Amino acid sequence: MFIDDTIAAISTPVGEGGIGIVRMSGKDSLSIAEKIFRSFKGKNIRDMKSYTMMYGFIIDPKTNEKVDEVIISYMKAPNTYTREDIVEINCHGGVVAVKKILSLVLQNGARLAEPGEFTKRAFLNGRIDLSQAEAVIDLIRAKTSESMHIALEQTQGKLSSKIKDIMNRLLGILAHIEASVDFPEDDIENVVSSKIIKDSREIINDIEYLIKNAETGKILREGLNTSIVGKPNVGKSSLLNALLEEKRAIVTDIPGTTRDVIEEYINIRGIPVKIIDTAGIRETEDIVEKIGVEKSKEYIEKSDLIIFMVDSSRPLDDEDYEIIQLIKHKKVIVVINKIDLPLAIDLDVIKSNFKEENLVFASINTEKGIEDIKQKIEDFVFSGEVKSKDIYVTNVRHKDILFKAKESINKGIETIELGLPLDIASVEYKDAYLKLGEITGDTAAEDIIDRIFSDFCIGK
Numbered sequence: 001m002f003i004d005d006t007i008a009a010i011s012t013p014v015g016e017g018g019i020g021i022v023r024m025s026g027k028d029s030l031s032i033a034e035k036i037f038r039s040f041k042g043k044n045i046r047d048m049k050s051y052t053m054m055y056g057f058i059i060d061p062k063t064n065e066k067v068d069e070v071i072i073s074y075m076k077a078p079n080t081y082t083r084e085d086i087v088e089i090n091c092h093g094g095v096v097a098v099k100k101i102l103s104l105v106l107q108n109g110a111r112l113a114e115p116g117e118f119t120k121r122a123f124l125n126g127r128i129d130l131s132q133a134e135a136v137i138d139l140i141r142a143k144t145s146e147s148m149h150i151a152l153e154q155t156q157g158k159l160s161s162k163i164k165d166i167m168n169r170l171l172g173i174l175a176h177i178e179a180s181v182d183f184p185e186d187d188i189e190n191v192v193s194s195k196i197i198k199d200s201r202e203i204i205n206d207i208e209y210l211i212k213n214a215e216t217g218k219i220l221r222e223g224l225n226t227s228i229v230g231k232p233n234v235g236k237s238s239l240l241n242a243l244l245e246e247k248r249a250i251v252t253d254i255p256g257t258t259r260d261v262i263e264e265y266i267n268i269r270g271i272p273v274k275i276i277d278t279a280g281i282r283e284t285e286d287i288v289e290k291i292g293v294e295k296s297k298e299y300i301e302k303s304d305l306i307i308f309m310v311d312s313s314r315p316l317d318d319e320d321y322e323i324i325q326l327i328k329h330k331k332v333i334v335v336i337n338k339i340d341l342p343l344a345i346d347l348d349v350i351k352s353n354f355k356e357e358n359l360v361f362a363s364i365n366t367e368k369g370i371e372d373i374k375q376k377i378e379d380f381v382f383s384g385e386v387k388s389k390d391i392y393v394t395n396v397r398h399k400d401i402l403f404k405a406k407e408s409i410n411k412g413i414e415t416i417e418l419g420l421p422l423d424i425a426s427v428e429y430k431d432a433y434l435k436l437g438e439i440t441g442d443t444a445a446e447d448i449i450d451r452i453f454s455d456f457c458i459g460k
């Protein structure tokens with residue numbers, strides 16, 4: 001594929017800031033820059049070495065007026081982000097300078113880049129594969145350093161190399177099948193069949209391992225939706241504030257204080273958690289509170305995890321039982337709050353409805369139990385296993401592909417076990433291979449690729 005035009009965009013956020021960058025990529029980058037740049041020392045930017053900078057001014061060639069004082073950096077193809085010539089104009093931050101310089105660059109031969117087009121070129125020019133490109137956007141959007149670490153590893157090809165390894169092993173199986181079809185003696189076929197089944201099972205194991213981690217990966221990429229639910233006044237908003245370490249929600253001793261849902265992002269041990277404080281659930285005639293209660297119920301459905309809070313200083317009542325019914329089918333951490341007060345709750349009822357390992361005894365007012373709650377959230381995300389430097393599939397698209405590839409391989413095994421001719425099985429192995437190629441981009445259709453890059457920001 002040959003890309004002819006030179007693209008340009010503002011690569012820094014538009015707004016007040018120290019420095020703004022207008023980036024160009026393509027074979028005309030340097031000659032376009034030459035038309036609008038005047039070096040302070042009278043040097044020619046054509047003599048710039050790759051990965052160096054030069055100080056000077058952007059001049060509007062039509063009026064000969066100075067537009068901004070800048071530093072230009074030059075990166076020579078092919079050792080660049082896009083594998084093309086790149087020129088970056090580092091100008092003063094703020095909206096005016098970057099916009100003026102961008103428009104000068106466009107008037108002088110560049111085309112405005114589409115969202116993600118720099119990264120798309122890196123992909124089309126073969127510097128990175130599709131899953132590495134997808135990770136670039138995750139890197140930008142990462143909400144915790146943990147998520148960022150995983151995205152960075154993925155941009156460096158950690159997932160791709162695993163996928164490529166599996167694809168190579170599938171090619172090995174296909175080669176075996178082809179060879180045995182050429183020599184169709186029964187005994188050879190039997191040896192080949194059992195070898196293929198053994199290899200297939202190993203591949204399936206590897207795929208299942210990736211799928212198993214994908215739930216965690218998705219949470220690290222997208223965040224864990226967690227709702228705090230319970231009767232009025234049990235201390236839900238107090239818990240939100242404690243986790244946020246700020247007085248975000250109003251806390252009073254009046255039941256029904258929180259009437260609308262409150263959403264906040266918190267970093268809990270590297271996990272991006274979207275925490276939702278809800279209106280206490282109860283029967284009410286108050287029209288505002290009633291809507292709040294309905295919303296609380298909706299949020300229960302949308303949540304990955306529920307923090308169900310009860311007041312240990314009061315016996316459970318019908319309202320608690322009703323909430324227990326509402327959350328029965330969800331993953332739940334039960335926080336038994338206010339243990340600083342005399343105990344009145346029937347713990348047996350709690351224990352008969354929830355696993356002991358999911359209970360936390362707390363007194364939010366005296367800061368007891370908060371670390372326990374964080375630990376339970378971490379255990380939930382990592383299924384109680386130690387966080388290792390695993391490969392995490394973070395992207396639902398990748399996970400779906402892995403599922404389909406696994407299905408095809410399973411069908412391949414079935415076909416062989418039924419004693420059908422090996423070339424029938426080879427269709428399944430080819431399918432699995434082509435599916436996995438959609439992760440790396442080797443076999444992804446153009447519309448899939450376009451959709452992925454259109455989700456990027458301008459200038460990336």
Ligand SMILES: Nc1nc2c(c(=O)[nH]1)N(C=O)[C@@H](CNc1ccc(C(=O)N[C@@H](CCC(=O)O)C(=O)O)cc1)CN2
Nearest residue numbers: 011021023051073078079080081082083088127136460
């Ligand atoms: N100013 C600036 N900062 C930036 C970027 C950029 O485009 N411009 N990046 C954009 O996202 C990131 C850096 N990403 C990069 C990724 C690959 C290559 C690259 O292709 N490097 C060459 C080797 C460089 C060398 O020769 O020393 C290569 O791999 O061949 C460069 C930057 C973050 N910081």
Ligand SMILES: Nc1nc2c(ncn2[C@@H]2O[C@H](COP(=O)(O)OP(=O)(O)OP(=O)(O)O)[C@@H](O)[C@H]2O)c(=O)[nH]1
Nearest residue numbers: 232233234235236237238256257258280363364365
């Ligand atoms: N003794 C004691 N009181 C607590 C504790 N946690 C919260 N409270 C008090 O319980 C009352 C209700 O707390 P909130 O955080 O407003 O409770 P809530 O569940 O958000 O209430 P609603 O929004 O009305 O549903 C406040 O007076 C808190 O100070 C605790 O651990 N011990």
Ligand SMILES: [K+]
Nearest residue numbers: 233252254257
């Ligand atoms: K309250």
Ligand SMILES: [Mg+2]
Nearest residue numbers: 236237257258
């Ligand atoms: Mg509240």
